[in-house]
Amino acid sequence: MPSGRERILDAAYPLFSRSGIRAVGVDRIVDAAGVAKMTLYRNFPSKDELALAYLDMREERWTRGWLWDEIRRRADMPGDRLLAIFDVFGEWFEREDFEGCSFINILLEQDDAGDPVRVATVQHLANIRSLIQELASDAGIPDPDAFSRQWHILMKGSIVSAGEGDRDAARRARELGTLLLERHGVPVSG
Numbered sequence: 001m002p003s004g005r006e007r008i009l010d011a012a013y014p015l016f017s018r019s020g021i022r023a024v025g026v027d028r029i030v031d032a033a034g035v036a037k038m039t040l041y042r043n044f045p046s047k048d049e050l051a052l053a054y055l056d057m058r059e060e061r062w063t064r065g066w067l068w069d070e071i072r073r074r075a076d077m078p079g080d081r082l083l084a085i086f087d088v089f090g091e092w093f094e095r096e097d098f099e100g101c102s103f104i105n106i107l108l109e110q111d112d113a114g115d116p117v118r119v120a121t122v123q124h125l126a127n128i129r130s131l132i133q134e135l136a137s138d139a140g141i142p143d144p145d146a147f148s149r150q151w152h153i154l155m156k157g158s159i160v161s162a163g164e165g166d167r168d169a170a171r172r173a174r175e176l177g178t179l180l181l182e183r184h185g186v187p188v189s190g
Contacts, residue, residue: 005043007033012054013061018099020109021051021117051106051117058102059124068131078139079186082132083177085155090170093162100163103128104156128152139186150180 002010011033015024026047030037044050071084092098103124110118129148136144136151154173161169181188 004033004035004039007035008040008043008050009053009057012050013057016051016054017058017102020102020105021047021054022109048116052120055103055106055117055120055124059127062102063124063128063131075189077187077189078135079181079188082135082139082151082181082186083174083188086158086170086174086177089155089158089162089173093158093167093170098162101156101159104159125152128155139181139184141184141186147180147184151177154180 008029012024012029015029015032026037026040029050030040033040040050044053067085067088070088071081074084074087075081103121106117106121107125110121112118129152132151132155133144133148136147141147154177158169158173161172166172178188
C-alpha cells in the first residue's frame with residue numbers, strides 16, 4: 001500500500017499537470033488522495049513544498065522517463081535524436097490528455113522571480129536545456145549552450161502553439177530544427 005506521501009503526490013500530479021499550482025487547492029488534493037489534511041501537512045509543511053516535490057516528479061516522469069527515453073529509443077545519431085523530440089511531441093499534441101508543459105505553465109503563473117516554485121521551475125527548464133546541450137556537444141556543434149537555447153525555444157514554442165490548437169506545431173518546429181542542424185553541418189538521416 002502506498003504511503004500517505006505517495007498518495008498525495010499521485011493525487012496532486014494530474015491535478016497540477018492539468019490546472020497548474022495556483023488553481024488547485026489543498027482540499028482538492030486531500031479529497032483526491034483520500035487522506036486527512038493533517039497527513040498532507042505532515043508530509044508537506046506547505047503547498048509550496050508539495051509543488052516542489054511535484055516538479056521533481058514531473059521531471060522524472062515526463063522529461064527523463066518519457067521524452068528522453070523515447071528519443072533514445074527512436075534514434076541513435078545526435079541530430080536524429082534532436083529531431084525525434086518533435087516526432088514525440090507530434091504524437092503528444094494529438095493525445096486527448098495533452099495538457100501542455102507544466103514547467104511553462106507554472107513559470108507563467110508565478111510572476112514573483114524569487115518564488116521558490118518559480119525558481120525550481122526555471123531550474124527544471126535549465127535541466128532540459130542541459131540534455132539538449134549534451135546532444136549538441138555530441139553532434140560537434142561549437143557552441144552547445146547557444147544552440148541548446150535556440151532548440152529549447154523551438155520546443156517551448158511548439159508546445160505553446162499546440163496549446164493554441166496548432167496540432168501541426170511539432171512538424172513546423174521539426175522543419176525549423178532541420179534548418180538549424182543544416183546550418184551547423186549536423187548530419188541527419190531523414
